[in-house]
Amino acid sequence: EQRAAEEIVRVMNAAINDRGICFVALAGGETPRHCYRHLGMDPLKDRVDWSRVHLFFSDERPVPPNDSQSNFGMVERSFILLIDIPRHNVHRIKGEIDIAVAAEEYERELRTAFGKRPLQFDLVLLGIGEDGHTASIFPGTDGVEEKTALVRPVVDPDQNIRRVTLTFPIINGAREILFLASGKRKAPIVQRVFGTTESTKDLPASMV
Numbered sequence: 001e002q003r004a005a006e007e008i009v010r011v012m013n014a015a016i017n018d019r020g021i022c023f024v025a026l027a028g029g030e031t032p033r034h035c036y037r038h039l040g041m042d043p044l045k046d047r048v049d050w051s052r053v054h055l056f057f058s059d060e061r062p063v064p065p066n067d068s069q070s071n072f073g074m075v076e077r078s079f080i081l082l083i084d085i086p087r088h089n090v091h092r093i094k095g096e097i098d099i100a101v102a103a104e105e106y107e108r109e110l111r112t113a114f115g116k117r118p119l120q121f122d123l124v125l126l127g128i129g130e131d132g133h134t135a136s137i138f139p140g141t142d143g144v145e146e147k148t149a150l151v152r153p154v155v156d157p158d159q160n161i162r163r164v165t166l167t168f169p170i171i172n173g174a175r176e177i178l179f180l181a182s183g184k185r186k187a188p189i190v191q192r193v194f195g196t197t198e199s200t201k202d203l204p205a206s207m208v
């Protein structure tokens, strides 16, 4: 996790050196938690000028930020509360409101934050599910086919709940993409997705 955190800091500082600002989309789920903790601790936390970093989220569940299932809540507790970052640089998906409205609002907030700059994240962090999903783009769902919206409501077929997710148009446009996966359980899907060059709709992570 520390190496991943160091790589994240390297990419952020390269963006800040080159363009004076950095846009990052953060993965949710459990895997990134320990990596994010390193971002909020010495020595890494003081290596970044957080006032130049804009933090976004790759997806969110239909819950308020203080819910144990909230991706924002996990990230906030892991490092956002520990760093000196302006609140307006942290762009939360509002999981507590109607998911379609939250997606629309988030796309507007994203476009506003980028302003006249190209709509291109400097870094997108992604996890991978054992079914090959990434962000909240699940196999066999309409999120896989999305070609225009940058943010959209989707369905998580396993939990049968709606979520908000960044889509391939914005994910695949990123300068750098970092997948975070750990544990034996993930080895088979990591092998399936990264072991070949094939890109298949059955494995959304392979379409990144």
Ligand code: 6PG
Binding pocket: 027, 028, 029, 030, 031, 032, 058, 059, 060, 061, 071, 126, 127, 128, 129, 133, 134, 135, 136
């Ligand atoms: C989420 C994530 C999702 C996650 C994978 C892996 O909201 O859950 O965006 O894509 O990265 O499901 O989750 P774990 O890290 O918990 O295994």
